[in-house]
Amino acid sequence: MLSGYDWGDIGIGFLVIAALGAVALPLTARNYRRA
Amino acid sequence: MTAPAQVLLLAQRALVQFPRNPILLGFSVMPVLIMYLVFGGLFEGVAELPGFPTDNYFEYLAPTAILLATVPGIGNAGVALAADFQNGYFQKLLTTPTSVGAVMLGRLLGDCVRLAVQAGLVLLLAMALGAEVATGVPGALLMIAMGTMLGIVTFGAISANLAIRTRDAAAVQAIQPMAFLLIFLTSAYQSPTTSTAACCARSSSSTRPSTCCGRCAS
Numbered sequence: 001m002l003s004g005y006d007w008g009d010i011g012i013g014f015l016v017i018a019a020l021g022a023v024a025l026p027l028t029a030r031n032y033r034r035a
Numbered sequence: 036m037t038a039p040a041q042v043l044l045l046a047q048r049a050l051v052q053f054p055r056n057p058i059l060l061g062f063s064v065m066p067v068l069i070m071y072l073v074f075g076g077l078f079e080g081v082a083e084l085p086g087f088p089t090d091n092y093f094e095y096l097a098p099t100a101i102l103l104a105t106v107p108g109i110g111n112a113g114v115a116l117a118a119d120f121q122n123g124y125f126q127k128l129l130t131t132p133t134s135v136g137a138v139m140l141g142r143l144l145g146d147c148v149r150l151a152v153q154a155g156l157v158l159l160l161a162m163a164l165g166a167e168v169a170t171g172v173p174g175a176l177l178m179i180a181m182g183t184m185l186g187i188v189t190f191g192a193i194s195a196n197l198a199i200r201t202r203d204a205a206a207v208q209a210i211q212p213m214a215f216l217l218i219f220l221t222s223a224y225q226s227p228t229t230s231t232a233a234c235c236a237r238s239s240s241s242t243r244p245s246t247c248c249g250r251c252a253s
Binding site: 003004010013014017020021024025027028029031032033035 | 043045083135138139169170174177184187188189192193195196199200218
């Protein structure tokens with residue numbers, strides 16, 4: 001069931017999404033609090 | 036009420052709104068389907084080049100079509116947030132114990148569910164055109180989940196910030212086509228060594244076009 005996946009690339013994808021989310025979402029929430 | 040419960044409640048509010056506006060549901064995915072069919076049809080012959088990773092160009096384009104559905108599509112969340120500013124709903128929410136971050140995240144999460152369904156439709160169209168997901172249903176769900184999450188943390192955050200900055204739904208709507216530009220810069224369309232345009236340009240000036248295309252597509 002877990003074969004056929006490129007887990008390295010999937011991991012990098014999730015890391016990129018998590019990193020972007022860790023930067024963008026708190027900044028956006030802060031902008032909303034300041035509004 | 037805890038912050039996650041607030042986010043879920045506001046996401047639920049967004050989800051309840053969608054069926055009331057079937058035009059949004061139908062027509063927000065239409066440009067993606069049209070672009071997928073047009074680009075897929077235009078460049079279908081590229082898949083016949085020696086060394087191309089698949090023999091079906093629609094299959095090659097399917098992951099990008101999912102991104103085309105999710106990344107620009109999340110911009111509608113920013114439009115809805117700006118509309119909430121304009122009609123005063125946001126100010127009403129501020130009089131409740133709701134956290135401001137939950138208002139923004141709830142909207143993004145609600146739109147995320149809509150986009151996942153629309154991305155599923157795009158994938159079904161791709162499969163109808165002969166595309167195969169080698170990893171089956173779990174792989175398809177993973178692809179859709181990653182596409183929607185990428186939409187939230189990139190263009191979702193940008194459009195939500197634009198909504199708070201302008202408080203104007205039309206302004207947020209106006210920036211949505213910029214997301215398409217970002218998608219067109221992905222490796223599916225642009226690559227210094229394998230771009231279709233570069234390959235065609237080289238092959239037209241080469242004495243042995245097929246050799247050139249085979250080299251750059253592999």
